[in-house]
Amino acid sequence: MRILVVGASGTIGGAVVAELAARHDIVRAGRRGADVQVDIEKPETITAMYARLGRVDAVVAAAGRVHFGPLAEMTDAKLRIGIDSKLLGQLNLVLLGLDHVADGGSFTLTSGILSEVPVLHCAGTSLANGAIEAFVRGAAPEMPRGLRLNVVSPTVLTESMPKYGPSFRGFEPAPAARVALAYSRSVEGVQTGQVFKVH
């Protein structure tokens, strides 16, 4: 398969590339230093990327920003950071990519455990993650030409514990290489409309 990995330079994206590269042709996409440039917050760069790439068999999205901060200081504008980036950035990869993925291909997005579990100062992330998962459930039955649509929901990464550990006391972290297996199940399996939880 020819697989587009958006966010390939990230911790998860890199692990997905490592997992899939032995068996597939990988196209790395990202804001810089990748095979093809894309900023998922700018839909016109998504359109340009797909036009340049031609047909792919699968798209993996492991990209997107969110705002972290206290609820008391939360605003409409701060919530829109995650909405414009992690949520609509990933969904635009689907909506603008429908005609560029081969019959029977797949899209695999990224949410996270915060869709289900509250963590201090992460309400904006919970919102974005929950929205992605609900969209995947709602949209999968309408995907054309046998295309599949799933999302991977990882817990906190082992690699991120030095930075995020204090916010995730008592959570069992997962190494990115283990999280990457869920992307493999989505891309190389047969399921659709699923939230593949790694937690």
Added chain:
Amino acid sequence: MRILVVGASGTIGGAVVAELAARHDIVRAGRRGADVQVDIEKPETITAMYARLGRVDAVVAAAGRVHFGPLAEMTDAKLRIGIDSKLLGQLNLVLLGLDHVADGGSFTLTSGILSEVPVLHCAGTSLANGAIEAFVRGAAPEMPRGLRLNVVSPTVLTESMPKYGPSFRGFEPAPAARVALAYSRSVEGVQTGQVFKVH
């Protein structure tokens, strides 16, 4: 209690008013014909509403638009209709209302069964509903002064079956009066961070 019901002229809002009015002082809010005018898509009208009302003990939100349409014709702009209205309209009622609800008071929002269950042409509604539920779970532990935050997720209403029945074949509808009980549990109970499902 003094309870603000936003969307009081809707099917759910009207049933909530009917359920709570016997025991409480109700302030009806909506775009027209209510005790106080508010358009939740315009944050400045939310701010003005709270400034005019003074202190309330509970806020119920049963308002917000979404876009219905085929996935093949879905766009960023169409998804933003539900994001700006049902999602951020309701969340702004919380964020802008934090200082206007009495100690120990509550906010009760409205999502719907589509957060969990796919229905044709409703992916945008699934997104908005899932985002509201995840935000409620994520934000509830950070609410100040003992304020509580919940959401009611109704199935399709019996009253809506003449219009929406063809999209909800096999779903067991619930009358608005039964759905209103879930709002009563949220407002008059002790739980927080909950999705009260009526399905």
